[in-house]
Amino acid sequence: MTVSLTIENLSAHYGQTQVLKDLSISVAAGELVSLLGSSGCGKTTTLRIVAGFLAPTSGHVKLGDRDLTTLPAHARDIGLVFQNYALFPHLTVMENVAFGLKQRGISSSDRAKRATAMLERVGLAPLADRLPAALSGGQKQRVALARALVIEPPLLMFDEPLSNLDAKLRVDMRVEIRQLQKANGTTSLYVTHDQEEAFSISDRVAIMNAGRIMQLDTPEVLYQKPANAFVARFVGFENLIPMKTVARDGVIVTAEAAGGARLHLSQDAFGPIKDDFVLATRPDGLVTRGTGEGIPATLGTRTYLGRAYQYKCETAAGEITANGALSEMFEPGATAVLVPLPEQCCILDPEN
Amino acid sequence: MTARIHPLLGAFAILVFLFLLAPLVIIVGASLSDTTYLTFPPQGLTLRWFANIFEISAFRNTAITSFQVAILGTGLSLLIGIPAAYALNRYRVGLPKWLGTLFILPILVPEIVFGFSLLKTITIGLGLPVYPSLIIGHALLVLPYSVRVVGASLASFDFSVEEAAISLGCPPLKTFFTVVLPNIRAGVIAAFILAFITSINDVSISVFLTGPGISTLPIQILAHMEQFFDPTIASVSVLLMLVTVGVMAIVEMTLGLTFLTK
Ligand SMILES: Nc1ncnc2c1ncn2[C@@H]1O[C@H](COP(=O)(O)OP(=O)(O)O)[C@@H](O)[C@H]1O
Ligand SMILES: [Mg+2]
Numbered sequence: 001m002t003v004s005l006t007i008e009n010l011s012a013h014y015g016q017t018q019v020l021k022d023l024s025i026s027v028a029a030g031e032l033v034s035l036l037g038s039s040g041c042g043k044t045t046t047l048r049i050v051a052g053f054l055a056p057t058s059g060h061v062k063l064g065d066r067d068l069t070t071l072p073a074h075a076r077d078i079g080l081v082f083q084n085y086a087l088f089p090h091l092t093v094m095e096n097v098a099f100g101l102k103q104r105g106i107s108s109s110d111r112a113k114r115a116t117a118m119l120e121r122v123g124l125a126p127l128a129d130r131l132p133a134a135l136s137g138g139q140k141q142r143v144a145l146a147r148a149l150v151i152e153p154p155l156l157m158f159d160e161p162l163s164n165l166d167a168k169l170r171v172d173m174r175v176e177i178r179q180l181q182k183a184n185g186t187t188s189l190y191v192t193h194d195q196e197e198a199f200s201i202s203d204r205v206a207i208m209n210a211g212r213i214m215q216l217d218t219p220e221v222l223y224q225k226p227a228n229a230f231v232a233r234f235v236g237f238e239n240l241i242p243m244k245t246v247a248r249d250g251v252i253v254t255a256e257a258a259g260g261a262r263l264h265l266s267q268d269a270f271g272p273i274k275d276d277f278v279l280a281t282r283p284d285g286l287v288t289r290g291t292g293e294g295i296p297a298t299l300g301t302r303t304y305l306g307r308a309y310q311y312k313c314e315t316a317a318g319e320i321t322a323n324g325a326l327s328e329m330f331e332p333g334a335t336a337v338l339v340p341l342p343e344q345c346c347i348l349d350p351e352n
Numbered sequence: 353m354t355a356r357i358h359p360l361l362g363a364f365a366i367l368v369f370l371f372l373l374a375p376l377v378i379i380v381g382a383s384l385s386d387t388t389y390l391t392f393p394p395q396g397l398t399l400r401w402f403a404n405i406f407e408i409s410a411f412r413n414t415a416i417t418s419f420q421v422a423i424l425g426t427g428l429s430l431l432i433g434i435p436a437a438y439a440l441n442r443y444r445v446g447l448p449k450w451l452g453t454l455f456i457l458p459i460l461v462p463e464i465v466f467g468f469s470l471l472k473t474i475t476i477g478l479g480l481p482v483y484p485s486l487i488i489g490h491a492l493l494v495l496p497y498s499v500r501v502v503g504a505s506l507a508s509f510d511f512s513v514e515e516a517a518i519s520l521g522c523p524p525l526k527t528f529f530t531v532v533l534p535n536i537r538a539g540v541i542a543a544f545i546l547a548f549i550t551s552i553n554d555v556s557i558s559v560f561l562t563g564p565g566i567s568t569l570p571i572q573i574l575a576h577m578e579q580f581f582d583p584t585i586a587s588v589s590v591l592l593m594l595v596t597v598g599v600m601a602i603v604e605m606t607l608g609l610t611f612l613t614k
Contacts, residue, residue: 051515051519053515072523073515073518073519074518074519074523074524074527075521076519077521078519079519080515080516080519082512082515082516084510086510086512086513086515086516087513087516088513088516088517088531089513089535090531090534090535099517099520099522100520100521103520103521103522104521144516147516147520148519148520151520151521
């Protein structure tokens with residue numbers, strides 16, 4: 001049974017403070033969507049509203065065509081995996097996993113059978129009789145995963161499930177979570193503040209800021225075509241350069257940055273370009289050259305990156321970070337031009 | 353490697369122990385004395401003062417009352433104290449700070465004042481008979497132990513465990529009994545024992561709340577002492593001490609004493 005999750009126009013307050021602002025997300029059946037954002041942006045709050053532990057000020061939560069908004073938490077049938085595992089300390093691994101089955105009135109022999117099968121899937125069958133206190137962090141999180149999966153919920157939610165694990169285990173576990181989620185086809189909402197984790201595990205990622213969704217798209221689109229300045233900065237477009245169109249010739253647009261530097265951009269590459277726009281680039285999307293068409297710059301601090309040099313540059317359009325070839329090294333104080341590589345740049349509408 | 357203890361500190365510690373234990377030794381000695389007055393060291397050895405306790409019906413009756421009041425009062429205090437401690441910990445962020453202090457007031461207020469105000473409100477104000485007054489009075493007296501000791505074990509309880517249970521389909525009240533309570537069991541038992549011992553030894557509250565025909569053991573000891581200054585007093589005290597030691601021994605065997613001081 002796979003169903004979609006729809007979160008419609010959710011607003012939430014703690015006292016007078018609004019922490020979610022008209023938030024809408026839809027997760028298709030069987031899809032894994034991540035909420036990605038810095039600490040305090042409202043990810044956990046969103047999850048707790050969907051789980052039924054918090055009531056929204058306004059808005060709706062729907063699973064398939066069932067409206068959950070006023071349903072009590074224990075009747076929602078949602079599998080939850082917490083950052084701190086939240087295993088039952090007084091129950092064995094087996095009893096932890098069987099807990100949800102017991103609440104569903106499943107006979108003890110069936111419970112044992114299904115819990116054992118699930119423990120085998122996460123590789124913990126030999127530890128069935130241990131108490132949680134005798135498990136490592138990774139084992140605990142596997143038990144938590146098994147406990148949430150065994151009830152075969154239509155929706156799984158994860159709140160930073162890997163944050164307490166070490167780096168190597170984090171990578172292994174996220175692959176494991178993704179495989180289990182795909183095999184079961186369970187619709188999932190996954191919360192993390194780690195960009196790499198979100199991009200690697202998700203079908204789509206919602207980038208959040210201060211209680212709002214800034215963009216909800218596939219990792220590829222987010223990484224290459226951010227919709228606004230916030231998302232652009234978030235995915236590494238460090239340089240946001242305001243530009244003005246000064247001439248149009250067919251698909252070629254001539255635009256000017258502060259200080260008069262002119263660039264020719266093709267609308268075949270960037271899509272329609274407005275009169276006012278922002279050119280966003282990562283440091284490796286700007287090449288530092290001695291001469292040519294580009295943005296004149298005075299070079300500052302140089303950093304050796306291995307594959308290139310990186311320069312902090314002063315330009316009329318503000319401070320810009322750009323990379324330069326290893327074959328052409330500049331000393332601090334040198335003047336150069338920064339040439340954008342169109343395939344590495346994107347164009348933002350300043351309205352967004 | 354053993355920690356080095358300064359000789360003066362060691363001597364001081366021994367003095368403190370002697371000071372604490374001396375009265376107990378004297379009481380035990382006096383209870384065995386074959387004289388009709390309290391004396392130490394005992395002159396001659398007899399157990400007749402212990403036998404005497406059981407011949408005086410007032411001791412028997414008040415002992416029964418003391419046990420009943422201690423068990424019912426402590427039970428009542430836990431019935432109020434556990435939910436209160438739960439609420440104070442679970443909703444800590446949303447609650448004013450003074451609310452927690454409210455529940456330890458019976459410890460902060462001088463006992464004699466507390467006893468007198470109980471007399472004014474329960475016995476005189478509400479007109480309740482002696483027996484229920486005693487139970488309510490003792491429940492309030494030991495409420496701070498219930499709230500604080502249960503609260504201490506709730507403070508280290510991770511409430512996301514409770515949410516995990518709810519998300520797995522367990523309704524909130526059932527979750528409290530199947531998930532929260534088993535994890536604070538030690539705290540509840542510790543609270544019960546501390547409260548029970550406090551109640552069974554209490555004088556200052558009981559002296560206001562006992563009435564004609566119904567009394568507690570410590571009050572009866574006082575009453576007896578006013579008339580007879582014989583070693584019976586010492587032997588009752590020894591018995592009361594043995595009950596306390598017995599309770600402690602059970603704790604030590606089942607849970608380990610350290611958890612009372614943790
Ligand atoms: N119980 C609470 N009372 C008041 N404010 C809260 C509470 N929980 C969270 N907040 C605030 O709400 C905002 C969103 O919190 P949260 O959803 O936990 O963020 P995230 O999970 O993205 O780090 C934060 O600014 C946080 O300080
Ligand atoms: Mg969070």
